[in-house]
Amino acid sequence: MNKLIAALALSVAAMTSYAQSSMHDLQFNQLASRWDEAVPLGNGLLGALIWQKGDHLRFSLDRADLWDLRPMKGLHRKEFSYQWVIDQVHKKDYQPVQQYLDAPYDAEAAPSKIPGGALEFDTKDWGPVQSVHLSLHNALCEVKWSNGASLQTFVDAAKPVGWFRFENIPAQLIPQLVAPQYQGAVKNSGDPVGGDDLSRLGYKQGDIRQTGNSITYHQEGWNGFTYDINVRWKQTAAHTIEGVWSISSQYPKQPVQELAEKVTARSTAQAFDKALIAHSGWWRQFWSKSAIHVPDTLLEKQWYLEQYKFGAAARKDAPPISLQAVWTADNGRIAPWKGDYHHDLNTQLSYWPSYSSNHLEEATGYLRHLENNKANYLRYTKMYFGVPGLAVPGVTTLDGTEMGGWIQYSLSPTVSSWLAQHYYLQWRYSMDKNFLKEKAYPWFKNTATFLENITLKDENGHRKLKISSSPEINDNSLEAWFPQNTNYDLALMKFTFSKAAELATALGLSSEAAHWKKILAEYGDFALSPQHELMFAPSMAYNQSHRHFSHMMAIHPLGLIKWEDGEAAQTIIRNSIHLTDSMGPAYWCGYSYSWMANLKARAKDGAGAARDLQIFAKAFCSINSFHLNGDQTKSGLSKFTYRPFTLEGNFAFAAGLQEMLLQSYAGFIDIMPAIPANWDNVAFENLRTEGAFLVSAKKDGSQVAEVKIVSKKGGTTRLKLPFKTFYAASNKGFVIKNNGDGFLQLNSQPGSVLVLKNGYE
DSSP states (O other): OHHHHHHHHHHHHHHGGGSOOGGGSEEESSOOSSGGGSEEEEOSSEEEEEEEETTEEEEEEEETTOEEOOOOTTTSSTTOOHHHHHHHHHHTOOHHHIIIIIHHHHHOOOSEEOOOEEEEEEOTTSOOEEEEEEETTTTEEEEEETTSOEEEEEEOSSSSOEEEEEESOSSOOOOEEEOOOOSSOOOOOSOTTTOOBGGGGOOOOOEEEEOSSEEEEEEEOGGGOEEEEEEEEEEEETTEEEEEEEEEEEOTTSOOOOOHHHHHHHHTTSOHHHHHHHHHHHHHHHHTTOEEEOSOHHHHHHHHHHHHHHHHHOOTTSOOOOSSTTOOOOSSBOOGGGGOEETTTHHHHHTGGGTTTTOHHHHHHHHHHHHHTHHHHHHHIIIIIOSSSOOOOSEEOTTOOBOOSSHHHHTOTTHHHHHHHHHHHHHHHHOOHHHIIIIIHHHHHHHHHHHHHHOEEOTTSOEEOSSBOOTTTTTTSGGGOBSSOOHHHHHHHHHHHHHHHHHHHHTTOHHHHHHHHHHHTTSOOOOBOTTSOBOSBTTBOOOSOOSOOGGGTTTTTSOSSOGGGOHHHHHHHHHHHHHHHHHOSTTOOHHHHHHHHHHHHHTTOHHHHHHHHHHHHHHSBOTTOOBOSSOTTOSSSOSOOOOOOOSHHHHHHHHHHHHHHEEOTTSSEEESTTOOTTOOSEEEEEEEETTTEEEEEEEETTEEEEEEEEESSOEEEEEEOSSSSEEEEEEESOEEEEOSSSEEEEEEOTTOEEEEEEOOO
């Protein structure tokens, strides 16, 4: 028995040895010369990009809530009405819709996310840079120059402050605070992808003042909004300086925030080393949540880089991840697509990996944002749709206000349904009953109420929208609207009523559950081609290469068509993916490859999923791992070869690899369901499943060697056995039932722990 316990301890220790290591770090022999290749640092609220501009070291500084919140000019007019759009579609007079509801997004510079500013240090006499190193384990950037000078810098993981320390500097070093270019001639206008010049915002240039070893930049924005950047430093040795920086923001009629000057004054009372210890402790806790090891070193490193960026961009009490999060473009322009909140897919994909990677706390920042803006969404619902319930604009500002754009997605009636999935996942992965009662079910109930009120029955008795769309299919044209439900809208509506019924049942609300089931039954089937392929809509087959896989929402992420449902479902999944692949990736973006990897993982195609993830990492990312949307190799992987930076592709990548390693969406735990056949040595630790179970597993050679399951909340789950014979090497609190069907039923109490080992027959 003692030998067995010792062997078990060694094997479990081996599973935990795959945590983040230096092999995953970013390492360069020179500083980047452009902002979108810079070293990224952040804490969800503040962000910095470390790079070289000319002969100066540059810190591009950002804060997530720096926004120009002026209303979109020309959008809110009497024609701002869903019924008016329906009437225009039926009249086939669509140009006014484009002019009134879409064109303002391109024509106006704001509302928009805005950058903070920059710190610069004159390093021209220090010689060339010898090394640049980002240590993922503690989010510390280190730079060394040939003259012996060095920099250490980090953004405090838990406080609104950034730190820097220069050592072995040859002479006095005074930081320079650099303001964004809010004044000057307008050269770029009406370009939401490339970005309009910041001078279009019309701000007067802010003030920069120095008092001793402290510099403050104060900037006035629109309608009383202001922000401040302060940098403060001190000499701690003959050739060493330590400093801090912070950004504060102030909105009228909102609680006054602590000024950046006060934050830095308090911070400098603490030593750099002590602050670094506390900061490193936060990251140590973050990395303890989950770990993976796969034999493809490219994919493994990219996964850790995605986890790092998620840890740098997401916090429970900070604004959620927008298109660029805390790394707004530092090029004198407004960020691509205004750096806004695109609920077309961008925010949703950004949180895909949080659940199974066991980072539920960071994911709550997304839901907190939605809850805080709910009153604004209700105003929009009443104003635009004119019915009870809850709708959310597809493109919004920081406070949830609509911004316009292609209205098939920016004013879509099913946005709140896709957002509802994140409430559902937070519930299923946490099993937090208070969250279910107070947040998740109310969101579903309000969304379902809205859909019930906005739909009608067709001649066959099937419930439908008056006009339906599939994001970005047929662009922003009259042909983008369909008289029948698209598969995109249909999937989201079916998901809403299905899960509303499930959640109501979990709360004991039987009459409400029965009502939602009744409405669900009124929806028709998904549109399929004669070859059993998902179509865009009953009147439009999948007939083009397109970046948005909206027609396959029912497969992933919604899981309404499951591989596990049998041959008919498998045929639809297999054929739909094959058709999409066969059309080619000419008009895919990087996130398309990430999403396709998730789809193929659901189809148990490990080789296909790995291939798409490899293409994403090799061709669609900057050297610092930022997703740049276009094919940077220009090798035909996409006709998009531009480089606007957005984050959703990065985080969808991480989710794709996690789907290959562990799935639980079908009602049971499936270990390594979609890994390539030649992946012989694979392991993961503490990936999370629905039902709030933490799972660790290890594959040696061609067989899974062991599985560890920890029950966080108690309850029942099923495990698909990953080995032919097994034994329980350790069992604390699980009741195991084996029906001989290849599955184990596992009943548990909170804290139960089970370790199963392969019998190797």
